[in-house]
Amino acid sequence: MTIDINKIREDFPILKTTINGKPLVYLDNAATTQKPQAVIDAVTTYYTTYNSNIHRGTHHLSNLATEAHEAARKTVQNYINARSEHEIIFTRGTTEAINLVAYSFGDAFINPGDDVIVTEMDHHSNFVPWQMMCQRRGAHFRVVPFDINGELRLDVYKALLSERTKLVAFNHVSNSLGTINPAKEMIRMAHDAGAAVLVDAAQAVQHVAHDVLDLDADFYAFSGHKIYAPTGIGILYGKEKWLEAMPPFQSGGEMIDLVSVDKTTFNQLPFKFEAGTPNIVGPIGLAAAIDYLNQFSFKDVMAHEEDVLEYGRQSLQAIEGLTIYGNAQNHTSILSFNIAGVHHYDLGTLLDTMGVAVRTGHHCTQPIMTAFGIDGTVRASLAIYNTRQDIDALIAAIRKVLKMLGK
Amino acid sequence: MASINEIQSGIVEDFSFLPQWDERYAYLIELGQKMSALPDEYRTEENIVRGCQSTVWLHRECRDGVVYFQADSDSLIVKGLAALLMSVFSGQPAEDVHAADLTFFEQTGLNKHLSTQRANGLMAMVEQIKAFSAKCTEGEI
Numbered sequence: 001m002t003i004d005i006n007k008i009r010e011d012f013p014i015l016k017t018t019i020n021g022k023p024l025v026y027l028d029n030a031a032t033t034q035k036p037q038a039v040i041d042a043v044t045t046y047y048t049t050y051n052s053n054i055h056r057g058t059h060h061l062s063n064l065a066t067e068a069h070e071a072a073r074k075t076v077q078n079y080i081n082a083r084s085e086h087e088i089i090f091t092r093g094t095t096e097a098i099n100l101v102a103y104s105f106g107d108a109f110i111n112p113g114d115d116v117i118v119t120e121m122d123h124h125s126n127f128v129p130w131q132m133m134c135q136r137r138g139a140h141f142r143v144v145p146f147d148i149n150g151e152l153r154l155d156v157y158k159a160l161l162s163e164r165t166k167l168v169a170f171n172h173v174s175n176s177l178g179t180i181n182p183a184k185e186m187i188r189m190a191h192d193a194g195a196a197v198l199v200d201a202a203q204a205v206q207h208v209a210h211d212v213l214d215l216d217a218d219f220y221a222f223s224g225h226k227i228y229a230p231t232g233i234g235i236l237y238g239k240e241k242w243l244e245a246m247p248p249f250q251s252g253g254e255m256i257d258l259v260s261v262d263k264t265t266f267n268q269l270p271f272k273f274e275a276g277t278p279n280i281v282g283p284i285g286l287a288a289a290i291d292y293l294n295q296f297s298f299k300d301v302m303a304h305e306e307d308v309l310e311y312g313r314q315s316l317q318a319i320e321g322l323t324i325y326g327n328a329q330n331h332t333s334i335l336s337f338n339i340a341g342v343h344h345y346d347l348g349t350l351l352d353t354m355g356v357a358v359r360t361g362h363h364c365t366q367p368i369m370t371a372f373g374i375d376g377t378v379r380a381s382l383a384i385y386n387t388r389q390d391i392d393a394l395i396a397a398i399r400k401v402l403k404m405l406g407k
Numbered sequence: 408m409a410s411i412n413e414i415q416s417g418i419v420e421d422f423s424f425l426p427q428w429d430e431r432y433a434y435l436i437e438l439g440q441k442m443s444a445l446p447d448e449y450r451t452e453e454n455i456v457r458g459c460q461s462t463v464w465l466h467r468e469c470r471d472g473v474v475y476f477q478a479d480s481d482s483l484i485v486k487g488l489a490a491l492l493m494s495v496f497s498g499q500p501a502e503d504v505h506a507a508d509l510t511f512f513e514q515t516g517l518n519k520h521l522s523t524q525r526a527n528g529l530m531a532m533v534e535q536i537k538a539f540s541a542k543c544t545e546g547e548i
């Protein structure tokens with residue numbers, strides 16, 4: 001291993017926190033990641049030295065803020081290998097990015113009788129917007145199921161694709177199961193059928209390959225806060241040809257060209273989709289997070305996370321009565337499980353008393369829970385700073401809980 | 408029968424002997440385990456309290472201006488919390504329940520750990536208990 005995890009842990013001040021007198025073991029990274037000092041500093045520096053509104057001021061601070069905000073767009077473009085910074089739209093998060101496409105693409109290109117395909121393992125944020133869009137547009141909402149291991153049924157997907165399919169949306173990585181879906185292959189299949197594809201990369205962009213050109217994704221959405229950046233900033237990548245052809249999502253300042261009583265013309269990309277004063281510091285924080293990650297070889301990051309994940313999987317499986325949900329061949333960063341006779345809420349609550357932070361519940365993926373016939377799981381999710389010691393602490397805490405519950 | 412406030416004081420005292428959070432949860436779990444099981448006929452769809460990560464059933468009765476509650480949950484911690492609520496409110500005059508201040512929650516510090524979490528549905532339970540008691544007071548039931 002060529003990355004020094006102990007050194008990385010030093011970069012994240014919150015990891016020194018204690019919870020209920022116990023050292024924090026943070027395993028809720030799929031919900032949100034912690035921030036390195038470099039990101040915290042970037043945000044603080046912005047507010048302490050050059051806070052100003054952007055794109056319109058004639059003064060020095062406004063120029064500095066505009067420059068940093070737009071440089072961040074470049075940083076994101078390079079990170080996901082987009083052709084142009086015009087293809088990078090700043091949003092509030094993945095949810096807003098998906099809603100933008102569901103409205104703008106839907107209004108422009110989805111007609112009654114068309115098909116829109118999502119998957120049974122999508123987060124509600126990549127499920128409900130399409131369901132609602134289909135209702136608005138009179139289109140059919142099709143759902144690709146998954147098998148017992150948490151792998152998408154590609155045979156069903158293939159059968160669903162037809163010339164009626166206008167759009168396919170799926171998550172690259174499942175937030176509940178950790179499955180890495182075969183995005184490139186699924187995109188190729190959709191393109192062969194003439195459909196555009198949106199990839200929800202909220203759980204992928206920080207853990208697996210994130211090259212939009214290689215994937216050939218039409219749209220690619222992710223959230224800053226899951227990749228070590230602040231909340232409130234997300235990215236929508238869209239191929240220029242689609243973004244040019246789509247109407248604006250929200251309207252107001254910034255997104256216009258000329259406004260008169262008779263008509264309004266719109267600004268060029270990406271500003272056409274960025275109405276109003278944006279989250280100025282968000283992209284600056286996101287760029288700092290990407291710069292932080294870029295100092296490491298991404299391969300090394302993946303190898304480290306894989307090592308901790310497999311160690312976690314083996315350690316959990318040694319606990320009697322424990323079931324892991326999501327056993328796909330290709331998986332990453334997520335350990336979703338239940339223990340027979342123990343409610344996930346009880347387990348999560350009691351782990352918290354021992355300083356172990358996990359998430360419990362349905363993780364905004366009720367269709368997954370329905371498919372497994374459960375109402376929730378305990379989910380431990382990893383990030384770059386997690387170690388085998390974190391897994392050991394989780395396992396020790398679980399054993400204590402089981403004792404408390406008389407198991 | 409002790410008044411709502413006397414019962415609440417008793418709970419606060421019980422918890423004062425348990426400074427550690429793991430002890431407090433162990434106590435809650437014990438309370439939940441000791442609570443008598445909810446009869447199957449009360450485990451109905453309409454008795455389910457929404458807004459919980461666990462399933463919570465709350466059975467309500469209003470007789471002669473007095474309210475009676477029985478509850479259950481598939482989570483032991485939530486069941487323990489429900490047991491506390493039952494001990495405070497069940498068998499009390501509806502008027503008193505409707506007017507009561509839930510003080511034990513803050514005084515035990517349980518609120519700090521639990522009330523901010525929508526997941527446990529405790530507040531939803533309290534709201535339903537209060538709303539039912541208001542109706543019972545007005546003789547609507």
